[in-house]
Each structure stands twice: as structure tokens, then as C-alpha cells.
Amino acid sequence: MQSGGFVIEQFVEAARDVSIDDAAKRLGLKFTGRRHEHPQPCPHCGGTDTFAFNTVKNKWNCRAGGAGGNDGIGMVAHCEGLDLHRRQALLEACSIVLDRPVPSEAGQEHAAEAIARHRRLEERRRLNEAQLAERAGRQIDYRKRERQKARSIYEAAARVGRFGRLVVDYLEARGCGRIGASQWLRCASELAYWHGSDQRGRPSKLHSGPAMVAPFINADLDAIGCHITWFDLARPPKFRPLLTDPATGEALPTKKMRGSKKGGLIPLFGDPSAARWVGGEGIENGAAFACWESWREDTFYFAAGDLGNLAGPADPASRFAHPTLKKPDAKGALRPLMIAGPMPRP
Template sequence: MSEATKLFVEDARAVSIEAAAKILNLKFKRTGVEHPQPCPHCGGTDTFAFNTSKKKWNCRAGGIGGNDAIGMAAHCEGLDVRRRDGLLEACSIVLGRDIPEEGERESEEDRHARKMRLEERRLQNEAAFAERAASQDEFRERERQKARGIYQSLAALCKAPQMHGRFYLRHRCGGYPDATWLRVGADVTYWHGQDERGSPAALYSGPAMVAPFIMPDLVPIGCHITWIDLDRPPKFRPDLVDPTTGELLPAKKMRGSKKGGLIPIAGHPQCSRWVGGEGIENGVAFGVWEGWREDTFYFAAGDLGNLAGPADPSSRFAHPALKKPDAKGVPRPVMIAGPVPKADQDTDDAMWVADHVGELVLLADGDSELVMTAAAMARARARHARRGRLIPIVWPREGYDFSSMAAAAVAGDL
């Protein structure tokens, strides 16, 4: 290799991953340092990614990666860096200048053939990607439609001829809201597994409380279903068993999407005070306890993840007491998702809270693991914090959640 060629390669080695990504026309996410995308060479959905902070790139489809711009350019452009002409061509791409005269270039013919292969591959990738995206969108939209269909066909729980919903909430929570968000159905199907023809199988059908997941435009994107069996105190939920595995199934289900949405219980999102936690029952119990305040919107997030959003990995910490055995049987502390929200979150990584909300009362779940719940509640507070907004976190009596406190009060035990 001549001096000029060596210098040329050295210059190319100095090019950063970020600079090369721009030259290669790779996609940058608006925020963050990790930039996933389809591999320009192998296709796929998020098979390829480069990281501008770690200065690394990786292709899961090709099983290859590294920390240099030359390798990344070579993979994206289908060049073999083990061959001298491939290496020099990759250097030429990241530097944006021609290979020095005495260097070995790929022949015009080879270059043409390579460009053709790449163009063909790019078109295939694009078509495959568009098809996948369309079918995913279609599937999600169909699920949302079904969820809307289930919800919109039902009567409001507070005044339906069906008394199951009112009975359930009175026994679980001490009362029910005089609002039309929560609905009730006499005969809601519980789909589970598949029948012999591969179609969804109906495992059970019966009375259920159905709540929507809504977005800021108040349009439902999904629904939350709780099946009710009045003959089974104290939880009043049917005993659902998987016929093949004998496994006990949850009597609650979500259909459509929930991510970023919330379940309205009483009042209107226009209220400046919002009160809610994970589950519907706790929100209802708290609303009953404080007399359904006029200035308040009562809600549920559906689950802790949707309430608090994802944690920053660096805030993970070891549980002070809980341990579980690792692969070698050695007890290790259980790791807990920390109180700091992950940076660069998407808006739908957790439920929405309207900008005008001045007081957001978060209801903690007292019968879940304490340290994990406390970290998640702190994370929820940090995520939803705004200048001038109060976010008190309310805890139930030890060993209870708000609905079990209400049930105990109804029964005269508290």
C-alpha cells in the first residue's frame, strides 16, 4: 500500500459513526443517541442501529457490528472490507473523496453490478417494510374497532337494567359513580386460545363491566373488561380456567390499545383536579370515600407501567431485602425499576395528563410489593411533574388497597 493510500485509510478511520451515518443517509431519531431502523443491506424492521454516544453500530439481521465508520459503510453498501478494493471503496464513501490514483479501485463493471444489487435490495426492503407497516396498522385499527364496538354497544353502569356492575362496585368499592363512562354488559365473551380451525375460541360468556381507554380527543382506543360473578365473594369474579393447561386465568382483559390512554371513571378531563391510580376499583373506592368531588376527574391507568412509564436504566437499584437465586442458585438481590423516568420517552409511553391539570392525586396500590410500588409512584410523579402542579401520592392503610379498605368498611370490619 502506498503512503498516499495508507493516509487515505487512516483518514477514513478517523470519521465518526455520526458523520458516516449522515453521509450514508441513515435515519436519525429526533432525540436520543440510539437510532434503530431497517438495515439498508439486510432489510427487516429495527434490525439495524447505530449509537452516536457509544460510537457503535450493529445489524441483528446480518449478525455483524462494530465501532468504526468504515465497517458500517461497508455493511450498508454491501462491500467486503476483507478485500482491498472493498476496504478502499468503503473509505472513499465515508470520506466523500476518490481513492488515490495508485490504490486499487473496483472496476467500473463491478461497481455497476454492486450498485444494481443494492438498488434491487433497497426496493425489496421498502416494499416489504411498507407491507408490514400496513398490515400492523390494519391489525391495530381492527382491534381498536372491535374494542370500540364492544364498548359502544353497552349501557351505562349507573342506570343499566343490568345491576351486576352496580352490585360489583358497591361490594368491592363501597359505591359507584353517577357517570356514563363505565358500562355493563349481560353477555360479554371471554376469548381464549384457538379452536380446531385456528379461530379464536370462546371460553366463557357472562356479565362484565367494560371501561374505555381514551385519548385526549376522548375517542376510545381500547377497552378494559372485568367479568363479574355475583355468586363468588369476596372478589365477585368468575373462576376461569384454561381447559388445556388447567391454569387459572385473569378475569380482566384489555382489548385494542391502552398505551398512552387512560380509563375515565367519573367527572370530565376538563377538571383541574385529577385522581387515580392503577386499577378501576381503587379509583372508585377513593371517589366514594371523598364523595365524588365536583371539581375532580377520576381515572385509572390500567396498570403500573401505563401510570409511571419506563424507568431510566441507571436508576435501577437492588431491593433492600428481597432476593432470588441466580442461574447458579446463588441468592441475589431483586433489581427494581428506579424512580427516574427514562430520558427521551415517546408521548404514549405512559398515560396522558392534560396540561391544565393543577392537582394530580396519585393512588398507590397498598397490596403490591412496597419498594417496587414506591419507586414506580415516585417515577409517575417525576414524569407528570409540571411547574405549579401539585402531585400528592396517597397510600392506603398498610396491607390494604383502597378498594379492600372500602370493602372492609362496608362489611363493618374497619
């Protein structure tokens, strides 16, 4: 027969082995982050993102309470307002971390209190799970809608060839030569450019005009999004409309991407089954290169949409601090904003 003291000792030892990850689940904390860091209001001190735990570093931190550490017992004690200098409070913290009652030999915890606490934690856990599920559902809906929207913009536009001559004129004006036809590029003669919202919160139409519409395709050649370039043949040298934000007066981009672009590319001319592929960052420079080498029959020409899509991420070793821009770090101190460097990751 083991003595009561020994059983309690084992109970506390077992609680010390519980990871921050497991302790957070048992406390009903939120897993808000995409990766390992999960900021949120502190259950004890409040705030908005004052509290965070990290499941890989196995650490927690509360800025409001000025506390932190690398064990589940400490985190539970802080969140539940338990003073670990008191033996009874320590056992309670261990009981939460392990999700089981304090062994009966200790015998001091009132059953009613334990049940009430258990119910409260259960409720917090249930709410968090429901919120997580709802958020995941909303993200899937949003992506689906965006892809659907991208597809319908693309499908409503005319193929460049016999129709869609405005795109041919635009590309010629941009020095890309006179393309005959493209099985990929399309032309919308009057496409709305939405920006911001009106007094009633509805999206407001800032501009409407001709646009070149290209698909974003993935490795299976499925359309996952679209790339839109509004143009204005009366405005050299770039032949793009002048779009400005009515609130700030800032110039707005004349290109937009809808749906997804990650891992995809914009096909311009030719077929992906070609042995030779030639790609550039933008549609215009890809087309200009194709024109310069007179549209080789054996080549598939494409654009990446942006530099990250073309070359992959930058080498972290080449990143540098912005001379003036700053942003707050995890502790709220202002640090220079780090900018991706010029070297690609090998």
C-alpha cells in the first residue's frame, strides 16, 4: 500500500510533465494562430492579445500580468488565479493540468468546488471548439466564393482572337507586337473596379472600363483564380487608367487578382505540353519577350503574377531592417520592420 504523501508526489510529478499544448487544451484556451504561437485575451487579466502560448517553444506569456514560463502548472495557475505558494492551490493547478481529481488522500478539495470548476472549463472548451469550427467553415466558404467569382469574371470575357481586339491593341501599345490569338487571354469590354464601400457598407464601384483577364491555373491546369488588368488606350505610356482612392487620394493598382494564385501561373500563349517554357513576372514583359523571339511554336509562354510566385521566397539571411518603419514585437516594444532581401533562398 502506497502512502498518501507518495501518491500526491507522483500526482504533482505527472502534472509537471504535461506540455503547454496539452495544458492549453485542458484549460480551454484558444488555438488562434496559424502555426505555433496563439495570442488571445488572458482568461485572468483580460485584454485582447495580452496572453499567448507557443506549443513548439513550450512557453506562455502574459503581458498584462507580467508573468510567463515554460510549464503547464504555472500557466494554469496564472489563468485560474491560483497562488502556487499555497499547497492546496498547487494541487488544484495539477488537477486541471492532468484533467483528473486530486487523489483522495489529500482529501481537502470540496467536491462542489471541483465540479463547478470542471463545468466552467468544459464550457470554455466547448465554446472554443465551436468558434474554431465556425471560423474554418467561413474560410472555406470565402475561398470557394472567390474562386467562383474569378471563374465567372473569366468566363464572361471574350476570347482574344476574332473578338477581344482591345487586348491585342493594348499589348501592341505596350510593345508586345501584334498577337494573333491567345487561347488563354480574354477581354472584358466593360469591367467594374470595386474599391471600398459606400455609406451603407456596400462595395462601391470606382471605375468601369476595358480589361485584360487571364486565368491562374494550377499544376493540374485547373483554373484557381484570375488576373485582371484594366487598361486605357488613351493614356500612354503604360496605357492604364488613373485610379485614385477617393478617401486618401493615393494611386490604386490597375491590376487585381481574384481567387487563389499560390503555386499557380498565368498561361499566355502556347500549350503547357510544350518542351520549352518561358516565363516572366508580369503578362506584359512575358508577352514582349515572346514577341521579341517571334512567338516560337515549340514554347509555352507564361507569367508568374508576382515575384514571390516566380522565384519562391527570399533567403532569410539577406533580409534587412527598414530604415524608418517600425512595428511592435510580442512584448509591445517597437522594432524596425524587416524587409525580404534581394537574394533568393537556395
